[in-house]
Amino acid sequence: MTFDRSYPGPDPRPASNLHVAVIMDGNGRWASNRGWPRLVGHRKGAERVRQLVSECPDLGIRYLTLYAFSTENWKRTTEEVMGLMALFARYIKREAGRMNREGVRLRVIGDRRQLDPKLSALFDWVETETAHNDRVHLSLAINYGGRDEIARATRDIARDVAEGRLSPDEICDATMTRYLDTSYMPDPDLVVRTSGETRVSNYLLWQAAYSEYVFTPVLWPDFTPDTMKTILDAFHARERRFGGVMS
Ligand code: FPP
Numbered sequence: 001m002t003f004d005r006s007y008p009g010p011d012p013r014p015a016s017n018l019h020v021a022v023i024m025d026g027n028g029r030w031a032s033n034r035g036w037p038r039l040v041g042h043r044k045g046a047e048r049v050r051q052l053v054s055e056c057p058d059l060g061i062r063y064l065t066l067y068a069f070s071t072e073n074w075k076r077t078t079e080e081v082m083g084l085m086a087l088f089a090r091y092i093k094r095e096a097g098r099m100n101r102e103g104v105r106l107r108v109i110g111d112r113r114q115l116d117p118k119l120s121a122l123f124d125w126v127e128t129e130t131a132h133n134d135r136v137h138l139s140l141a142i143n144y145g146g147r148d149e150i151a152r153a154t155r156d157i158a159r160d161v162a163e164g165r166l167s168p169d170e171i172c173d174a175t176m177t178r179y180l181d182t183s184y185m186p187d188p189d190l191v192v193r194t195s196g197e198t199r200v201s202n203y204l205l206w207q208a209a210y211s212e213y214v215f216t217p218v219l220w221p222d223f224t225p226d227t228m229k230t231i232l233d234a235f236h237a238r239e240r241r242f243g244g245v246m247s
Contacts, residue, residue: 001030004132006116016030016062017063018060018061018063019061019062019063019065019185019188019190020063020064020189020209020228020232021203021207022064022065022066022191023191023194024067024068024168024223025193026041026195026218026219026220026221027042027044027045027219027221030040030045030109030220031193034107042083042084045220046090048221052064052172052223052228053095053102053104055225055232057076057102057136058227059228061136062137063137063188064139066141067108067141067144067201067203068084068088068140068141069085069110070141070144070203071111071144072145072201072202073141073199074114084197085116085119086135088119089119096129099126099133100130101135103133104135105132105136106142108127108140109141109144109149109151110141110144110149110181111143111144111148111152113135113145115143117144120156123142136155137184138146139182139185141203144181144203146204147204149181149182152223153176153180154179157176161210177207182204187207188204188211189212189235190232191208191211192231194220194223195218197215198215207222210243215229237245
């Protein structure tokens with residue numbers, strides 16, 4: 001059965017709320033293995049992002065959250081940092097039309113205050129431009145770090161307590177969740193990291209408390225929707241207990 005992708009209305013299939021978060025790793029190695037500059041790997045990585053986003057409805061993914069630039073990535077060369085920022089801008093300008101045709105709502109998480117104001121304004125623009133879409137919720141984590149996010153949320157909570165908008169007794173899991181950048185999304189069901197690295201690297205530290213993790217040796221520029229399908233098939237076969245026991 002095929003579905004008309006040119007109309008971003010409700011998908012006729014049963015709604016899935018599956019949230020997959022991805023640490024897209026291995027772009028640099030993919031390029032170096034071929035004797036190419038690292039940025040070529042990032043460009044190929046951006047193509048993989050576009051493909052995966054388009055396939056989300058068929059894969060049953062409603063929320064896709066991608067780690068595109070961490071708070072630690074500023075340590076890279078100026079050339080690479082500037083190249084990545086330019087790639088994000090180009091991706092948004094080129095893909096906004098397709099995202100609307102495919103019903104994709106894009107939001108950017110992370111601290112925007114250190115970003116070029118023009119890039120930050122572009123993020124505001126695309127968030128407004130795609131705000132009516134509900135088929136796929138794509139979030140790009142840019143200048144994102146889990147610890148930084150928790151510290152920013154804590155500062156906001158402290159401010160609200162100091163100014164009388166929140167009582168200290170009200171602070172619980174749910175309050176914390178509300179103050180995080182990710183307040184609009186469910187916690188990730190699955191976190192995938194590519195390229196054979198088996199670290200969490202400061203990604204969604206609060207949100208991934210009960211997530212399943214899959215580490216695959218595939219480098220991100222080689223990661224296709226079929227790779228995701230294989231991972232999802234294995235994920236669906238796993239038993240998730242959330243700290244309890246299965247009856
Ligand atoms: C990690 O691989 C990847 C990044 C820091 C950048 C991720 C960016 C993209 C996939 C490209 C564009 C994304 C969008 C949303 C348009 P690495 O460079 O650390 O790889 P290495 O470990 O092999 O050096």
